[in-house]
Amino acid sequence: MGHTERFGKNCAEMExxxxxxxxxxxxxxxxxxxxxxxxxxxxxxxxxEDFRAIFGALDDLPAVSxxxxxxxxxxxxxxxxxxxxxxxxxIPSPRLAFAVAALVAMxxxxxxxxxxxxxxxxxxxxxxxxxxxxxxxLPVLENYEVISKFDxxxxxxxxxxxxxxxEVKNETSE
Amino acid sequence: xxxxxxxxxLDVKAGDEQSIELLLRKYRTPLVxxxxxxxxxxxxxxxxxxxxxxxxxxARKEYAPSAKFTTWMFRxxxxxxxxxxxxxxxxxxxxxMDRAVDIGDDERPAMEVQDLTPTVEQYLIARSRSEMxxxxxxxxxxxxxxxxxxxxxxxxxxxxxxxxxxxxxxALKSLLFRAYETLRTALAPLLNAEKVSSNxxxxx
Numbered sequence: 001m002g003h004t005e006r007f008g009k010n011c012a013e014m015e016x017x018x019x020x021x022x023x024x025x026x027x028x029x030x031x032x033x034x035x036x037x038x039x040x041x042x043x044x045x046x047x048x049e050d051f052r053a054i055f056g057a058l059d060d061l062p063a064v065s066x067x068x069x070x071x072x073x074x075x076x077x078x079x080x081x082x083x084x085x086x087x088x089x090x091i092p093s094p095r096l097a098f099a100v101a102a103l104v105a106m107x108x109x110x111x112x113x114x115x116x117x118x119x120x121x122x123x124x125x126x127x128x129x130x131x132x133x134x135x136x137x138l139p140v141l142e143n144y145e146v147i148s149k150f151d152x153x154x155x156x157x158x159x160x161x162x163x164x165x166x167e168v169k170n171e172t173s174e
Numbered sequence: 175x176x177x178x179x180x181x182x183x184l185d186v187k188a189g190d191e192q193s194i195e196l197l198l199r200k201y202r203t204p205l206v207x208x209x210x211x212x213x214x215x216x217x218x219x220x221x222x223x224x225x226x227x228x229x230x231x232x233a234r235k236e237y238a239p240s241a242k243f244t245t246w247m248f249r250x251x252x253x254x255x256x257x258x259x260x261x262x263x264x265x266x267x268x269x270x271m272d273r274a275v276d277i278g279d280d281e282r283p284a285m286e287v288q289d290l291t292p293t294v295e296q297y298l299i300a301r302s303r304s305e306m307x308x309x310x311x312x313x314x315x316x317x318x319x320x321x322x323x324x325x326x327x328x329x330x331x332x333x334x335x336x337x338x339x340x341x342x343x344x345a346l347k348s349l350l351f352r353a354y355e356t357l358r359t360a361l362a363p364l365l366n367a368e369k370v371s372s373n374x375x376x377x378x
Contacts, residue, residue: 015351016344023325025332050358050365057307057361058326064210066202067220074198074224078231 010037014044022051179243186234194231197243202227205251208323212255213262214312222258226251242334249338252320259316303364310360318353325350 014037020026021034038045177185177193179200185193205226210219229250311319317339324335336346358365 016347019325019347019350019354020332047355047358051354053365053368054354054357054361055326057303057364058311058322061304061307063203064207064216064219066206066223067216070202070206070220070224071198073220074227077224077228081228081232 011041011044013037014047018044018048018051022048022055180239183230183234183237183243184239186231187237194227194234197230198227201244201247204328205247207327208248209251209255211308211311211323211327212252212316212320213258218258222251222254225254241337244328244330245334245337248324248328248330248334252324252338255320256316306361306364310357313360314353314356318349318356321346321349322353322357 014034017026017030017034021031026034038048177196179197182193182197186197202223205223206216206219209222209226210216213219213222226247230247311322314322321335321339324330324338330338332343332346336343339346339349341349
């Protein structure tokens with residue numbers, strides 16, 4: 001960027017070395033190289049002075065202290081997390097936990113859903129023919145044809161004369 | 175002899191609950207400071223710091239000392255902070271866009287890019303030198319801000335910071351240089367004023 005464009009090759013090399021030199025962590029060879037350059041480059045010398053001043057300014061900033069409740073809040077969070085983990089600790093994996101939860105939810109839903117039964121159709125809307133056949137097919141009525149003829153028999157005339165008279169009556173009427 | 179952080183964490187893993195208390199006492203203030211300057215909200219910072227400790231505690235059974243404890247802890251903290259900053263920025267953007275729709279075209283657009291270049295007037299009305307510095311830190315891009323805070327306040331090694339920020343050591347050095355260069359520009363009025371006062375002749 002700007003600083004490498006404005007300065008020469010040796011100045012550009014300061015980018016890797018100057019901060020380390022100023023904080024006292026440069027190796028002896030690097031330290032000598034920086035000092036040699038600063039001795040001949042006023043631009044880098046000014047920069048080094050400003051960086052040193054900035055280091056000092058940063059040291060002057062007041063420290064921030066944790067609030068008195070910091071430790072208590074942290075302990076409460078640790079305890080809450082431990083409780084949460086104990087509660088769910090018996091379930092080996094989140095996937096299994098989800099499956100169990102889904103199964104329980106489905107069971108509750110099925111148990112709470114009312115069954116739909118149409119009592120009207122079962123009791124009152126049976127067609128007459130079906131009812132008839134149902135009665136006809138009952139075991140006690142399995143000889144229905146025979147039984148039904150008992151009524152016809154009861155209507156027969158009591159003697160053969162009655163039959164002949166009846167036939168004559170029919171012929172004359174025709 | 176004091177146990178190392180890694181040993182304390184291994185003791186926590188083995189069931190020694192008291193060891194987590196020692197880690198908490200040692201790191202709660204640095205964590206809250208780091209997170210407070212990352213998210214710019216002390217209540218959110220405390221909440222995130224507690225989340226860091228909670229995650230450390232919950233992960234104790236799987237803890238393996240492949241890196242320094244601080245690298246692991248600050249990596250969790252940095253990721254939480256970056257997520258929080260991005261979530262907050264997205265929320266702000268949604269609010270701004272809603273407001274832009276509400277106020278119409280005649281008024282000032284809510285999505286206007288903020289001019290971060292400080293004016294003399296802005297510095298004059300700033301209540302203190304600390305506020306100026308905090309504002310300059312706040313204006314840094316998130317990753318540069320995290321790099322400066324980890325470098326300056328936590329005094330972590332370069333390889334540790336690089337692992338926390340998931341970049342190479344060389345990239346970290348470049349990131350830090352750009353961050354301090356940005357701060358230099360932002361704090362130029364302050365730096366110049368201090369140079370002038372240090373060069374001024376003694377006056378009663």
